[in-house]
Amino acid sequence: MKTQYTEQTTKLLELLKKGKDFKKLKPDNNLENSFRVTLNVSSYNELNLMVSDLLKASIILLNKDARSMSVLKDDVNVMTLLEIALQLLPEEEMELLDDLHQFHLQLL
Template sequence: MKIENVEQAETILELVKSNYFAKLKPENKKDHSFTIPLKVSGYNELNLMVSDLLKASIVLLNPEASSLSIITEYKNINVMTLLEIALQLLPEEEMELLDDLHKIHLKME
């Protein structure tokens, strides 16, 4: 049993050493902060993204906002931009690591 645990621990260490943790880029080692890459085509797209995030936040904080269709119809919020930001922020490589760790867990049962 101990040998199996050592082998599983070694497998986990090898997985962690691979390039799975790719989404967060270290920025400052003192306070352990990270940056997340966000691709934009230029300043105009960046401005539109930030503007849409702010508009959505303002409208959603409004207690009179009753449904998303009304919000987008009258407040000119580009939901596609918000969805694109969310897609870029998803940690795909890290999810692959979780899948591999889950497989190891299933073998242990």
């Protein structure tokens, strides 16, 4: 029984050593227990458009009158919102999560 736990612990430690693959969140040295996420943009204009689309989408979703309008004066560029979401997905971290999930299933 002790050997089984030792093997499981060793395997778990090996998986956790992969933790160096946690690259999406960077520690924020100015705030305790906070992290930063990098969002790649090609220019200030692109950054402005992204923020503008996020604000427009939020206004539309929060305002019943805006939601009910069939044609909006300023359309939201959904592609921009999807691009932001794609950049924020932690792809490399998901591989470690899959490994940890497999390890968990073996313990059941």
